[in-house]
Amino acid sequence: MEMIATALPALSQAWALILQPMVLAYLVLGVVMGLAVGVFPGLGGIAGLSLLLPFMFGMDPVMGLALMIGMVAVVPTSDTFASVLMGIPGSSASQATVLDGFPMAKQGQAARALSAAFTSSLFGGLVGAAFLTLFILVARPIVLAFGLPEMLMITVFGLSMVAILAGRVALKGVAAAGLGLLIGTIGEADAGGSLRMSTYDIPYLTDGLQLVIVGLGIFAIPEIVSLLRQDRAISQDANLGAGWADGVRDWFANKWLSVRCSIIGVVVGVIPGLGGSVVDWIAYGHTVQSTRDTSDFGLGNVRGVIGPESSNNAKEGGGLVPTLLFGIPGSGSMAIFIGAIALLGSGDIEVGPAMLRDNLDITYSIVWLLALANVVGTLLCIAASGGIARLTTIRFTYLAPFLFMLIAFAAFQSGQNFEDLLALFAIGLIGVFLRRFDWSRPAFLIGFVLSNPVEKFSNQAVQIASFRFRKSFEEGMEYVFSPIVIVLIVITVLSVVFGLRQAKAIAAEGEVPTGSKRAPLVFLMVVMGYVIAALINANAIPDYNMTDKVVPLVVGGVTLAACLVLLMQMMRRPESDAVFADKEMAGEDADAPHGLWGTLAWFAGLIAATWVVGFILALAGFLVSFFRIRAGCGWGKTLLLSAGGIAFMCLMASALNRDFPPGLLQDAIDLPWPLR
């Protein structure tokens, strides 16, 4: 009762703060800016927020909050455009949306998929805010109950989603996830600083690979290349069948799924340290497990869009709990958010334990500004979705060069190294082959995303557990097997059992034909080669840095075992077995008018030219020659499209105050921006 007595006045004060014309105007401004940044894949909220920072100093707190929250809230909404329309995960929040959203776009149902996604986002955001309004008052002890063993178990639960997404040959899924985990360990270890599969001579590798690059490489590049080879529009239907009203109806038919996934989103978002990058996969897993007929998941089941999209906006609300109550950012954009709050007004709002006591009205304003921003953002997105969906009817050859341009720019922003582009290409190559041979790409990505948490939490939990066990056996057991851990173990086991039963039906890559044995075998050997190299490399780390070698050795061992079993299966089974899946044997990839290597060479050419003459000059050459030669445009159209692309790139970079990758030319002579 006492709780409600403090909450209600604060809540009404919060609404009084929010419902001022200027505050609402700033919120809408933030939303529009967030949409403008968010529709471009890979940039996300961090780029947008750091753009706002210079204006935050001394700004009226509520207005500044409205501007920033408007921007943060709509990124997980607007990145859906890229996920659904192009198959490019716009940010880590919408990776799972790609699985069913993009196939829907291919079937000419882009508008339907988009509006279902947006309605789910909106609903998720509102559920998140409502839940938080009460939960935030009691959240502190609950958040503190999640120690390292609990976080480790949630990470393992996230990994168990591989069971659902493993594809037709479960072993391949396991091996793909293992490969993702191993690639995630590249670089300097967090615990002891040992180098894994990297050297100080290549400083780029010591920091490890960025999620943006891996996400774009694994999902975007294979899809772009495949569509470009087929030289057609994304949508197989010239006329877009289903409209946006259908999407809203789809959501209504699945409203309970949406409620459940929203709650999953808030709850996982609340736990600090997980960063919410697994939320959409867990929601997707739940969606599959709770659906009777799973035959068309991965081929365009609208539930596969509704589930993850309901969770990812709710997650933003959940992420506010560790941010506001503990001063610990749940994500990169939340970290900037904390920094920016200190600049607001006279600097007297400070996130942390005092937030609830001293600034409960501001806290509630933040929660409900977030909800309101979701509403505004969603309405704008739904209004735009019908028009933007028409992109899927354009001949893809006209879109592809712009997409290459955008993903190269986005990849470069993650680390501002030329190596970012090389890494994007290398990971893209892995993605192309995983797709071709039907190794689960979602499993690979889950492995990569969870690599760092698995290693960190297991090392730390083991260290603290052994400290407790030294005190007494009971104390150790109590720490390791807390009630939360036991519940999570049960959930994980159930999820794997259910998952394996449901998984057989899911074909994330559609029907993949089989053919000769040679190519799949060669790919398996290459993967095994890398795994063995990683194992030897990890084994060479001295024993006093045990924490740095345990995870690579265990994961590498399991992956190698999976690969060896696959190898035996390949030796025994006939060519027609699913283990020999190869998209180049039949179907749309095999029948495509253009070859794989020729198409990849265009992108490689852009990167190579960037190395020599810098990004903008390379882009000019790339666009002109692509439109002229590959697309066969006349000179007029070629020049118009190329100039448009470059002008757009320059406009965006200057608005965001970002640089382009320089080349050898720029090392030699000083050039004016944007050629610099």
Add this chain to the structure above:
Amino acid sequence: MTKFTRAALAALIAATPFAATAEVDLSGETVEWVIPFSETGGSAKWANFFAPLLSEALPGQPTVVVKFMPGAGSTKGANWFQEQEEGDGTLIFGSSGSTQFPYLLNDPRVRYEYNDWIPVMASGTGGVAYLEPEAGAKFDGSANALKDMDFIYGSQGATRLDLVPLLAWEMLGMNVEPVFGIKGRGDGRLMFERGEANIDYQTTSGYLGGSADLVEAGQAVPMMTWGALDEDGNIVRDPTFPDIPTFKEVCEATEGCETSGEAWDAWKAFFVAGFPVQKLAFLPKGTDQEVIDTYVAAFEAVRNREDFEQISTQTVGEYPVFVGEGAQRALQQATSVPQEAKDYVKTWLRDSYGVELEG
């Protein structure tokens, strides 16, 4: 450049007839303030606080934008800055303790030289160590009763700023086991709050923002601050926490802990580099003297703002902001660590944590 040549150069420039007309004017220019960390860290907060103030104070009110160049624990950005020669005042660089420690420890990735750069502003912070209540009850101003206890501490890494607390506890004879791999001190505090760690330290802003509440609620007991430096470079009580003893006092009261000799010198050297002179703003090598003077004057103006104390408490705390000559002295203090101190720390890092630093 020595002080004499710089003064001579300044005099020379002042004497030339051009001096009056060649005043630095940055109107319409964009000044890039490069931070070798990501958007999310403390240095970002620091630069974002100063950037708009600096913009106002510089002649011509240029746009000051903060640019982030993270990588390799800030050595990537610092190596990049070493190569820059744009001495026209459109580029400044912000370094932090995490940039200074690898430099002092001869990290193989370091290809930068602090003495080449021109410091224009420096600011510092303090740090407070605290204990869980049970251990806190045994703490009597000395660590004598803490020596037979086991402590666990969430650490970002032994070669980072955490070197200062870890070495201090070791000198006190305490048995502190670090759990490595956390990101940011906020995570360390959370680990303490969950009861997984039973000793922790926070920088001043982190302590005031979170841990002070724990102390008030009886869930934590402050142990010691690292102290602050007076004009003569002596360690005195931290002005923000006048009631909490310094490590120096605790060490003096504790059996077996010496405030002289190798270990103490090493600790003090790294403390100075990591706390009282934690963040520095630099102009690149070879910058024109009048640009330097312009920046010194601008930071001076920022520091002298009437509202500076009020608006800066959260970002720089109640610690002095050094400008110009003062920043130069601060840099000297922070980077002139005697070789014996470096060797001592390197040996200690190798023996205690297996960290090998080549070079």
